[in-house]
Amino acid sequence: MDSIVRTMRIVWRAELLIIEAKLSVAAKKIGATAFAGLIFVFGLGMLNVAGFFALAEIWGPVYAALGVAIADFLIAALLMVWGSRLTTGPELDLAREVRDSGLEELEAKAEDIQDEFVELRSELYALKANLVSFSKNPLDGAITALLTPILTLLIKSLSSKKE
Template sequence: MNTENIVRHLRVLWRTDRIIADIRLRHLLMGLGLRAFAALIAAFGLLMLELSAYFALVQIWSAIAAAAILGAVNFLIAGVLFVIAGRPPSGRDIELANEIHDASIEALQLEARALQAQVSGAVHHPLSTVAPVLVPLIAIIVKNLRKTAKETAASSEAPA
C-alpha cells in the first residue's frame, strides 16, 4: 500500500473522467446543433407545405407542386440530420477512455485491499508492525544512554 500510488490512480481516474465527460459533451453539443438545424429545416418545410396549401387554393398546379416538393425535400433533409445526430459517439476515443477509467478503478481497489490487509494484520499482530520501527529506536536509545553514561563518568572523574 503506497499513498503515492493511490494519489496517482486518483489523478488518472480524474483525468479519464474529464476526458469521458469532454467527449460526451462534444457529442451532445454537435448533436444538439444538428438537431436545431434539422428543426429549422423542418419548420421551413412546414412553412412550404402551408404555402403549397395556400397556392392550392389560389392556383391549381404549378406553384403547388413546386412548394409541396420543396417541403417534402426539407422534411427528408431534417430526418437525415436527426439520424446523423442520434449516432453514438466515436468508438475509439470513448473506448480508450473507458478502459483507462476501468484500469484506474481496479488499481484503486487493489490498493484499498492492500490497505485493508495491512490494517487487519496490524490489528491481529501489532508487534509485527511495530518491530521494524522499534529496533532502530532501541538502538538509538542505547547509544544515547552510553553517551550520557560516559559523559557522567568523565564529569565525575574530572573534579577528583
C-alpha cells in the same frame, strides 16, 4: 500513498475525458438538430413558395402545397436521423480503459491496506492478551522469561562437569 494519489488523479482525468467526449457528441447532436430545424424553417419558407408555384400549374394549388410539405418533412427527418447517429470516437474507449485500470489498481491497493489493518488488529489483540495475562500474574511471565535461560545454563554447567 503517493501512488494512490497518482492513480486517483489518473482516474479523475479519465473521467474528465469521458465527460468531455460525451459533451462534445451532445453538442454536435444539438447543433445538428438545430441546423435541421433551421433548414426545416427555411425549407417551409422558400422551398414551399417555389415548389408551390411550380406544382400549382400541374397538380393544382392543394396538391402542390401537400407535395412541398412532404418533401420538407423528409429532408428534416433525414437530418434528425443523421444527428441521432453521431457517436463518440475511439478516445472515449481509451479513456474508459485508463479509468478502469486505475480503478482496478486502487482496488488492489485498498485490499493490501485492508490486509495490513487486519494483521495489525490481530497483533494488537495478541498484545492485549499478553498484557492482560501479565497484569493478572506478573510473576508468571517473569519466571518463564528468566527460567528458560537459567535452566539452559544449569544444564550446560552439569554437562560440562560430567565431561
